[in-house]
Every structure is written in structure tokens, then in C-alpha cells.
Amino acid sequence: MVETMIEPIDKKTSDLRVSPAQHLHGDFLVAGVTGAFGVRVREEQFLTMVSLRVPVGSADRDRLAQILGAELPARCGEVATGHDVVVMWLSPDEYLVISQSVAGSTLASYLRAGVSEGAAAVVDLSANRTTLRLEGPSAQAVLEKGCPLDLHPRTFATGTAFATNIGRVPVLLWKVDTDSYRILPRASYADYLGRWLIDAMAEFKVLGSG
Amino acid sequence: MILISCPDCGARDETEFHYGGQAHVPYPEDPSTLSDEEWGRYLFYRENTKGIFAERWVHSSGCRKWFNVLRDTVTYRIAAVYRNGEPRPTLDGDSQ
Numbered sequence A: 001m002v003e004t005m006i007e008p009i010d011k012k013t014s015d016l017r018v019s020p021a022q023h024l025h026g027d028f029l030v031a032g033v034t035g036a037f038g039v040r041v042r043e044e045q046f047l048t049m050v051s052l053r054v055p056v057g058s059a060d061r062d063r064l065a066q067i068l069g070a071e072l073p074a075r076c077g078e079v080a081t082g083h084d085v086v087v088m089w090l091s092p093d094e095y096l097v098i099s100q101s102v103a104g105s106t107l108a109s110y111l112r113a114g115v116s117e118g119a120a121a122v123v124d125l126s127a128n129r130t131t132l133r134l135e136g137p138s139a140q141a142v143l144e145k146g147c148p149l150d151l152h153p154r155t156f157a158t159g160t161a162f163a164t165n166i167g168r169v170p171v172l173l174w175k176v177d178t179d180s181y182r183i184l185p186r187a188s189y190a191d192y193l194g195r196w197l198i199d200a201m202a203e204f205k206v207l208g209s210g
Numbered sequence B: 001m002i003l004i005s006c007p008d009c010g011a012r013d014e015t016e017f018h019y020g021g022q023a024h025v026p027y028p029e030d031p032s033t034l035s036d037e038e039w040g041r042y043l044f045y046r047e048n049t050k051g052i053f054a055e056r057w058v059h060s061s062g063c064r065k066w067f068n069v070l071r072d073t074v075t076y077r078i079a080a081v082y083r084n085g086e087p088r089p090t091l092d093g094d095s096q
């Protein structure tokens, strides 16, 4: 019988993991447009995302607000800023808690401490979606090619986020700043959406050079 | 394309929604006592209204909640939007 040697993994898991759009990093750089019609896209890897479902009117909401450092958002579009987290409204009883600094397991255990047994759900969904950052003066025009939402600043204010579609892909679209958006597609759609954005950005390269 | 006002998210394009057929079709109190015909009627038989029709929609690319709509099947004009569990609103000149 042949003995199989399994090499021990000496690297930390965090060094080995691959983000859903990592293979597009080079293509994103090449597709970037500078100048008056500028638009760039890059992946923001491995943001922590925890799903929080808690019924309307539940007493847990106050305790969760204390843990998060912010009241749960009250209406569609609202994004609340708390201690090292933001809380995005997804539905009257569903939120997405996003963090750049707190690990998913840690955040989930903090939140679980705030909810009554069986009355709410806290799930670490960090691997469910990735984050594409689209920015530049032409960012809105790129999104408008494939998003049914009204993206005019009159209705889509900075600091709000909505669930919608971009190029047929269901996403969360978060306007972080003027001309700067975070797009959160599910991992398996990241490749398609990344390439869709590259394609939608191409015309601005021509405009910029002309 | 019609614009549908989700009770929670506001007006969005029809493409963000999915259709759920006739509203206010109650689940039988005790399905086991139904005859095959009665069960079949519950499952498959629906009104085919010309005019104002109460129907269900789900905001599938948004909040993923179901709600009810009164829509004119001739003009596609939406006369009212109301939440699940709320009674069907009465409209002017509505015979129901």
C-alpha cells in the first residue's frame, strides 16, 4: 500500500483565499478611464457581511441597536453607521451588516448575543457577495446602461443603498459618495458583472481620448 | 413596462417584480375534507376578469415581500396597492 503524504498547510487561510473577482484585477486596471469622462472599477475584497433578520416590532431591536451603535434603518434605502459597521435596509425585517474591520464570526457572535432564542436570525454571509467599487464622473452613466433604478441624484442620494439589478444581475447598489458606488453581486455573478462593467466602460475610453 | 409601487420600496420597474396571480384566494380550512374537484378548483381555477382585478405581486429584486395590487386588465392602470392581510380597497364605480 502506498502511503500518501498530505502536505501540512502552513499558510493561514486568509493568505490562501481567493476573492470572486480576483482574476479580473488586471482587466479592471486596463479598463480604467481617466479625465473628464473617467470611470474606474476595482474589487474591494473580503468585506464582512452578516445577515440580520428580526421581526418588525421585536424587543430585540433596541438591544441590537446598542450592540451595533446605530438604530436599525427604518426605511428602504437607508444605511445606518454604527461602531465599525454599517447596517443596510434590505426589507422591513431584513438587514445586512457590513464591516471592513470586524471578522464575520466575531460580528455574528456579538449580534447573536442581542437576539432572543428563535426570534431572529444572524448568519455570516461574508462569502455570499463580493464588492465592486465603481467611481468616476462617468460611473452613473455606466450604471444607467443596465439598471432599472432611477440613479439621478434627486432620487438616489449619497449614503443610500438599494437592492436592484445591473445587467440582469441582482445586486445591492450603494452610493458611497458622489460618483462613487459599491456594487454587491453574489459571488457567482461577480465574473459576469465585472466583464459587463468593463464592456459598459469602454465607450468612455474613446470619448476621453477624442 | 409598468411602474409598480411596492408598499415598502416605492415605484420600481415591472422587471423587479414577479406576478403571483389572483389575490384573496383563501387556503381551505381543512384540505383533507375536500373532494378532488373542490381541491382542483382551489388549485387551478381563477377568475379571468376584464377590468379591475385584485392580484398578488412580489418585489423579487427588492425587498422580496408579497403585496396586493388592483390593476385594470384592459388598460394596465394600477388603481391601488395594499399590503398582505389588508382588505381589498373599494374604488369609485367598483362593482367588485
Ligand SMILES: [Zn+2]
Binding pocket: B006, B007, B008, B009, B010, B059, B062, B063, B064, B065
Ligand atoms: Zn419592495
